[in-house]
Amino acid sequence: MLHIKPLKLTSFFSVNAVLTAALLCIFATAGADTDNIKYFRQEPIFPIPQVVLVNIKKAELGEKLFTDTRLSKNNQVSCASCHQLKSGGDDNLPLGLSLSAEQNIVNTPTIFNSQFNFRQNWDGSAKTLAEQIDGVIHSQDEFNTDWDSILYVLAKDKELSTEFYNVFNNGITRQNIIDALVEYEKTLITPNSPFDRYLKNEENSLTEEEIRGYLTFKELGCISCHQGINIGGNLYQKFGVFYNYIAERGNIKKADYGRMNITDRYVDAFVFKVPTLRNIAVTAPYLHDGSAETIEEAISIMGKTQLGRNLTIEEIRLLKSFLYTLTGEYNNTSLDEKP
Numbered sequence: 001m002l003h004i005k006p007l008k009l010t011s012f013f014s015v016n017a018v019l020t021a022a023l024l025c026i027f028a029t030a031g032a033d034t035d036n037i038k039y040f041r042q043e044p045i046f047p048i049p050q051v052v053l054v055n056i057k058k059a060e061l062g063e064k065l066f067t068d069t070r071l072s073k074n075n076q077v078s079c080a081s082c083h084q085l086k087s088g089g090d091d092n093l094p095l096g097l098s099l100s101a102e103q104n105i106v107n108t109p110t111i112f113n114s115q116f117n118f119r120q121n122w123d124g125s126a127k128t129l130a131e132q133i134d135g136v137i138h139s140q141d142e143f144n145t146d147w148d149s150i151l152y153v154l155a156k157d158k159e160l161s162t163e164f165y166n167v168f169n170n171g172i173t174r175q176n177i178i179d180a181l182v183e184y185e186k187t188l189i190t191p192n193s194p195f196d197r198y199l200k201n202e203e204n205s206l207t208e209e210e211i212r213g214y215l216t217f218k219e220l221g222c223i224s225c226h227q228g229i230n231i232g233g234n235l236y237q238k239f240g241v242f243y244n245y246i247a248e249r250g251n252i253k254k255a256d257y258g259r260m261n262i263t264d265r266y267v268d269a270f271v272f273k274v275p276t277l278r279n280i281a282v283t284a285p286y287l288h289d290g291s292a293e294t295i296e297e298a299i300s301i302m303g304k305t306q307l308g309r310n311l312t313i314e315e316i317r318l319l320k321s322f323l324y325t326l327t328g329e330y331n332n333t334s335l336d337e338k339p
């Protein structure tokens with residue numbers, strides 16, 4: 001079931017709702033209105049809002065489609081097969097399922113909070129969530145099909161067809177399927193992580209050690225790439241600024257070239273969208289190739305490749321303690337509470 005709280009006018013008077021309204025305002029004005037952020041600590045990271053405005057009817061349809069295997073070739077998978085909401089919004093595999101090969105070409109990123117990314121996919125190949133879905137339909141690794149086949153199958157479902165007509169005046173169409181899925185994806189947010197509560201000045205949200213971890217994250221320079229509302233997701237960077245991890249790993253594949261596959265420019269070789277670090281505690285393994293099994297490994301690789309440093313065990317421990325404060329709640333349940 002969906003638990004989306006629509007903003008009610010009466011609740012605007014509670015402090016929380018004011019904060020939320022202020023934050024929604026910040027999105028709308030791209031941070032221009034500095035008055036609205038006075039409630040938060042002045043940090044380069046922003047909290048996830050408590051609510052986002054969605055059309056609930058569309059989102060409910062989208063929720064159904066999210067688990068509907070009829071969208072994929074031979075009914076093999078649904079979005080939920082790879083983006084499992086109970087395990088961090090990904091699949092916990094180095095490289096996930098593929099409909100046409102032994103495994104997918106890249107690690108499955110979390111679907112949570114993806115609306116806050118400036119582009120979608122590791123290489124930023126999709127500008128919007130809508131474009132991303134179109135990619136899923138046609139990708140040989142994902143749904144491996146086309147819209148005509150999907151519309152043909154879904155048209156036979158009279159009940160679904162009626163439900164679509166209740167929401168859209170032209171029933172089941174490509175655009176309406178995308179619309180509904182995007183609206184549902186907007187509900188996949190994870191507010192209330194301990195770190196976000198710290199940003200909102202909530203007392204005792206972090207331990208002293210976790211705060212030291214955050215200071216280390218800033219002092220070393222991780223923050224120069226991982227910042228903003230998603231602690232990532234707002235710029236492209238080369239993977240291997242100081243050290244070519246991919247060459248060292250060997251067996252270089254097409255997907256390793258990242259943005260170069262999109263732009264055809266050699267300067268974009270090994271350039272990726274900086275990934276979000278939200279909920280990172282529950283989304284192992286890491287990196288676009290899934291080659292880092294543990295968070296310690298990922299942190300150590302980042303030190304070497306992105307900052308030219310061999311991080312000490314103490315630094316890695318502190319950074320990990322900070323990263324573990326980034327686990328938020330979905331439907332009021334922390335993502336690290338296993339069912």
Ligand code: HEC
Pocket residue numbers: 066077078079080081082083096097098099104105106107108109110111114117119120121122123129132133136141142143181185
């Ligand atoms: C077979 C596994 C699989 C299925 C099915 C699948 N995905 Fe994904 N998803 C992935 C992988 C792998 C990526 C990364 C692709 C890339 O970077 O090129 C991804 C990326 C994404 C992203 C971008 C996240 C980011 O941080 O860049 C979103 C959003 C997303 N998927 C949503 C969906 C939706 C919605 C569906 C269903 C319509 C879906 N996915 C179906 C595996 C899957």
Ligand code: HEC
Pocket residue numbers: 217220221222223224225226237238239241272273274275276277280283285286287288289298299302303306307319
């Ligand atoms: C110069 C930019 C830059 C800096 C600095 C940087 N990162 Fe990253 N980070 C990236 C990029 C790009 C990736 C994606 C690499 C890939 O797999 O292709 C990444 C990936 C990660 C991942 C894996 C995320 C996932 O979902 O797989 C973690 C964890 C991480 N970084 C933590 C850190 C920490 C901790 C620091 C500081 C020690 C740091 N990063 C510094 C750019 C940066």
